[in-house]
Amino acid sequence: MEQGALNAIPQRSRSLIMEHHVILTLGRSGSNTLRDMLNQSPEVLNFGEVLGEWNTIRKLQRKTFLLPRSDEAFLDWVLYSPTFLRSVNALRSLSKTMAGQRASAKRRRDLKTFGIKDFSLNFRRYGLTRYLDARPDIKVIGLVRENVVDRMISNAMLGATGVVAARGGSGGKTRTLHIDPDRIAALLCDIEAENADLDAMLARLPDHRKFVIRYDELFAEPESRQRIMESVFGFLGVAPVTTRERMTKIIRAPANQVIENFEDCLQAVRGTAHETLLRNAAEG
Numbered sequence: 001m002e003q004g005a006l007n008a009i010p011q012r013s014r015s016l017i018m019e020h021h022v023i024l025t026l027g028r029s030g031s032n033t034l035r036d037m038l039n040q041s042p043e044v045l046n047f048g049e050v051l052g053e054w055n056t057i058r059k060l061q062r063k064t065f066l067l068p069r070s071d072e073a074f075l076d077w078v079l080y081s082p083t084f085l086r087s088v089n090a091l092r093s094l095s096k097t098m099a100g101q102r103a104s105a106k107r108r109r110d111l112k113t114f115g116i117k118d119f120s121l122n123f124r125r126y127g128l129t130r131y132l133d134a135r136p137d138i139k140v141i142g143l144v145r146e147n148v149v150d151r152m153i154s155n156a157m158l159g160a161t162g163v164v165a166a167r168g169g170s171g172g173k174t175r176t177l178h179i180d181p182d183r184i185a186a187l188l189c190d191i192e193a194e195n196a197d198l199d200a201m202l203a204r205l206p207d208h209r210k211f212v213i214r215y216d217e218l219f220a221e222p223e224s225r226q227r228i229m230e231s232v233f234g235f236l237g238v239a240p241v242t243t244r245e246r247m248t249k250i251i252r253a254p255a256n257q258v259i260e261n262f263e264d265c266l267q268a269v270r271g272t273a274h275e276t277l278l279r280n281a282a283e284g
Contacts, residue, residue: 023117
């Protein structure tokens, strides 16, 4: 392991910190909702994304020499630094209290596991694909969205609207997209490659260190969601709590109702495996 923040923390001090976990996933896979449900437990704190250049903590690391310079040491610091943990929990608790949600604030002494969520793409981009392999103390929650058409559409919708997630029961008219038929095959191939890379990272981890969640199972219905969440809390070694899904899907219609030029896209991939994927997506 590279010399960094983790090595700077005495072994005895590290042993006094709670357990650690990482949500390993890909964009548009429901990870914001999963993180929100995990954080509904008083014993769990998941900070969220840290590797993407758009994140505040990442921008601070890039601009100041007070934080570890290498990506590996930076990730160690985020996960293992007691100072970082105390700071983010204090800021979160202050924010919740000021928003009138004092009951959602967490006491440091109650926390049993601290973690982040990030994308397998970012681990690869920064040369960290073996990071989790080398840290057997970190439990990994893999969140996989296998439907490549749904992920492609969700990615395109994010790019077109900038909406990451909707809260509450927002309804209304279905948003539509125009997708370049000449690019549809490449877009689907990119999603397939990303899914394969995530699967490979998860496959290398021993079973006792990982808990894999399928997107379609997690968001099928409230009962299945609660069963899965109870299993996740058990995997993390904390007491189960009843969770609420406070974010809703941006897209809730079949592919042919969302892609306004669906037939053109279908024609562009006719005779390939992608044609079958699109037809299945049109059936909802």
